[in-house]
Amino acid sequence: xxxxxxxxxxxxxxxxxxLWYSVVVTLLAIVSTFVISILTGxxxxxxxxxxxxxxxxxxxxxxxxxxxxxxxxxxxDNADSLPQxxxxxLQAVVRRVGPIRWTQLPPPQERVSAQxxxxxxxxxxxxxxxxxxxxxGVA
Numbered sequence: 001x002x003x004x005x006x007x008x009x010x011x012x013x014x015x016x017x018x019l020w021y022s023v024v025v026t027l028l029a030i031v032s033t034f035v036i037s038i039l040t041g042x043x044x045x046x047x048x049x050x051x052x053x054x055x056x057x058x059x060x061x062x063x064x065x066x067x068x069x070x071x072x073x074x075x076x077d078n079a080d081s082l083p084q085x086x087x088x089x090l091q092a093v094v095r096r097v098g099p100i101r102w103t104q105l106p107p108p109q110e111r112v113s114a115q116x117x118x119x120x121x122x123x124x125x126x127x128x129x130x131x132x133x134x135x136x137g138v139a
Contacts, residue, residue: 010106018112018120020100021091025121026128029054044138052129058122065115088114 029051037047068074087095091114095101105111132138 010110013103013106014110014112017100017105018117020098021094021117022121022124024094026124029125030128048129048132048138051125055122055125055129058118062115062119062122066119
């Protein structure tokens, strides 16, 4: 039973890695904003506000990092979000916890960039803030 790596399989494993990273970062953001809110004398409403602000700040930072620095950075053959990447410390920690550690990651040049992972995580944080407000009534 040989392990062959197909382009579709590599892409799927890359995006599973992105989703796991986003879940872990979102959970860290929720827990940290609730702890900060409690320490500052607030409740769930203040935590939701902190979560909302953190989501927008991370979204802005990720957008700035994704923005090309020159026209030569934008090419037809590299138009998607899968450039060669370097692993951050947070990515290394996230990959060592949970079910992602049992999956084989695609080659580094086929992984999703840290900037795109942060962008997806910031959207998940904003989604968590929205769900806290609309579903759980934290307003």
